[in-house]
Amino acid sequence: MFKGDISKIKMTKDRRKIDQSSRVLEQELLGLIDTARLIHSSIHSLDKLMTLIVQKTTEILNVEACSAVMRDSEKKRLVFYALTGKKASVLSTFELAEDEGVVGWCITKKSTIVTNKVGDDPQFSQRADKMTGFVTRSILCVPLLVDDDCVGALEIINKKNKGGFNKRDVLLAEGIADQVAVAIQNVQLSQAALKAERRAAIGEAVSGVAHCLKNMLNGLQGGLYVLKSDVTKATGDVPDRGFEMLDRNMKRLMDLAQDMLSCSKDRKPEYELTDINEIPGSVVELMQQRAQEQGSELRFTPDESLDKITVDPKGIYRCILNLISNALDACKEKSGAVVNVSTGTVNTNEVVIRISDQGCGMDEATLNSIFEPFFSNKGPDGTGLGLSVTRKIVEEHNARIEVDSVVNEGTTFSIYLPGQ
Amino acid sequence: MSDTQKILVVDDSEDHIMFTSQILEDNGFQYTVARNGSEALDALQKERPVLVLLDILMPGKSGLNVLKKMREDPDLNSIPVIVVSGSGEITGVDMKTGQEEASESYGDDVARTYGEFIHDKLEDFKPDAIIGKPVDPANLVAKINELLP
Numbered sequence: 001m002f003k004g005d006i007s008k009i010k011m012t013k014d015r016r017k018i019d020q021s022s023r024v025l026e027q028e029l030l031g032l033i034d035t036a037r038l039i040h041s042s043i044h045s046l047d048k049l050m051t052l053i054v055q056k057t058t059e060i061l062n063v064e065a066c067s068a069v070m071r072d073s074e075k076k077r078l079v080f081y082a083l084t085g086k087k088a089s090v091l092s093t094f095e096l097a098e099d100e101g102v103v104g105w106c107i108t109k110k111s112t113i114v115t116n117k118v119g120d121d122p123q124f125s126q127r128a129d130k131m132t133g134f135v136t137r138s139i140l141c142v143p144l145l146v147d148d149d150c151v152g153a154l155e156i157i158n159k160k161n162k163g164g165f166n167k168r169d170v171l172l173a174e175g176i177a178d179q180v181a182v183a184i185q186n187v188q189l190s191q192a193a194l195k196a197e198r199r200a201a202i203g204e205a206v207s208g209v210a211h212c213l214k215n216m217l218n219g220l221q222g223g224l225y226v227l228k229s230d231v232t233k234a235t236g237d238v239p240d241r242g243f244e245m246l247d248r249n250m251k252r253l254m255d256l257a258q259d260m261l262s263c264s265k266d267r268k269p270e271y272e273l274t275d276i277n278e279i280p281g282s283v284v285e286l287m288q289q290r291a292q293e294q295g296s297e298l299r300f301t302p303d304e305s306l307d308k309i310t311v312d313p314k315g316i317y318r319c320i321l322n323l324i325s326n327a328l329d330a331c332k333e334k335s336g337a338v339v340n341v342s343t344g345t346v347n348t349n350e351v352v353i354r355i356s357d358q359g360c361g362m363d364e365a366t367l368n369s370i371f372e373p374f375f376s377n378k379g380p381d382g383t384g385l386g387l388s389v390t391r392k393i394v395e396e397h398n399a400r401i402e403v404d405s406v407v408n409e410g411t412t413f414s415i416y417l418p419g420q
Numbered sequence: 421m422s423d424t425q426k427i428l429v430v431d432d433s434e435d436h437i438m439f440t441s442q443i444l445e446d447n448g449f450q451y452t453v454a455r456n457g458s459e460a461l462d463a464l465q466k467e468r469p470v471l472v473l474l475d476i477l478m479p480g481k482s483g484l485n486v487l488k489k490m491r492e493d494p495d496l497n498s499i500p501v502i503v504v505s506g507s508g509e510i511t512g513v514d515m516k517t518g519q520e521e522a523s524e525s526y527g528d529d530v531a532r533t534y535g536e537f538i539h540d541k542l543e544d545f546k547p548d549a550i551i552g553k554p555v556d557p558a559n560l561v562a563k564i565n566e567l568l569p
Binding site: 215 | 433435436438439440442443446506553554555557
């Protein structure tokens with residue numbers, strides 16, 4: 001063979017190499033553009049978006065499997081959100097501890113991790129492989145960072161070519177992860193905005209209805225008075241039973257209207273320096289008869305050393321009234337159950353008002369919904385606004401409300417008010 | 421209270437007039453009725469009532485106008501006034517109606533919402549008592565007895 005021929009062959013080989021390399025680059029670029037398109041098209045469904053992103057990543061990076069691993073900060077677990085690969089269905093219920101495995105390390109450290117020989121990596125957790133029978137050789141993990149908070153990671157498994165993951169793979173994966181993080185943030189923001197909008201709309205509608213309701217109730221109350229007066233004059237006798245029923249139900253309607261008004265924005269708090277013990281004290285006094293009638297015990301233990309603090313006394317009164325009323329309702333079926341009301345200080349500067357009952361308690365699903373407007377477990381007796389109003393008033397005070405509950409054992413509500 | 425001494429009831433709601441009239445009758449009070457601010461000002465001159473039960477939100481001249489005129493007039497200044505009004509007007513909550521009337525009567529002196537405006541004006545004009553609707557008859561009678569000369 002001549003020298004010239006050899007150089008020709010070499011040139012052709014080089015060109016082929018360059019062509020192949022630019023084809024790969026083109027594929028990767030197109031893939032990246034595709035993910036960007038995906039992210040901007042399906043903003044309202046995170047589930048769908050994640051599934052598509054994970055599929056696309058598997059394709060672009062030429063790997064065997066990929067998953068979005070999200071951090072569940074409440075449960076302190078890592079959950080496999082969307083998966084590709086042969087063992088995807090087996091892993092969909094799989095969970096890791098917050099710092100478990102290479103992905104846990106990536107999320108905790110908020111940094112990209114590449115392992116081309118998992119056997120040598122002490123961080124590698126074999127639990128998933130053992131469960132599925134899958135063999136993991138190489139892992140590329142990139143964190144999903146939203147405002148410096150790591151919400152999860154993209155875990156990319158087993159590069160199909162022999163060399164494992166290289167620098168370009170890392171760059172590509174990070175590029176995708178950045179976009180995914182923006183998408184997550186957008187979804188979170190739009191959900192929050194939607195929720196706020198919904199709340200405002202409900203507030204406006206509720207307040208409008210409540211104003212009308214109150215006006216009509218004024219008329220009903222007047223009519224009832226005039227009727228009662230006329231009947232008394234005509235017969236010399238007041239037919240109490242019917243009037244009592246009307247009175248009682250009008251009072252319930254009035255309570256509902258009041259709750260609706262307090263719940264919507266139409267209420268202006270009036271702050272004044274207040275002896276906080278007086279508020280639960282007077283509510284306990286008011287509710288004592290009701291407690292006795294249903295066979296419950298209502299106790300009040302004030303902390304006499306409390307200083308006066310600035311609150312809207314009418315608002316706080318409404319909160320305590322709602323909470324004690326709920327506590328008594330929860331104790332209805334348990335003869336001799338006790339409702340303890342107390343005041344005190346915590347964290348040196350916070351004033352706490354606690355309402356603790358030995359009633360029926362609430363399960364997790366109920367606890368998750370109790371502060372939502374129009375949620376009620378009391379049938380016709382509840383307006384579904386009491387706790388919603390309570391939370392609104394508490395928030396107006398820059399205070400917080402906490403609840404602990406055990407089914408069949410009881411519930412404790414605590415309002416923490418900022419001190420002076 | 422003699423037969424000629426009357427309480428002036430100022431309200432545009434027939435329902436409320438009927439309700440208040442019944443309370444007054446049942447408790448032996450004489451009364452006369454005005455259905456808007458202008459009628460109220462006429463009645464104040466002609467009837468010389470001993471006490472006024474005054475609603476605030478009324479078409480035409482509002483209760484605030486009546487109260488303002490009474491406070492400015494030395495002959496009417498000493499007549500006790502009980503404002504009987506919806507809670508929104510009294511607590512100064514956000515109310516969208518009435519803004520126009522307020523700016524017409526009080527120029528630039530109009531607060532952010534009409535509810536707040538009334539709330540502030542009530543503090544300026546100092547009625548002798550304020551009772552929120554729905555009216556508790558016993559409370560109303562107690563206030564009247566307390567304020568009657």
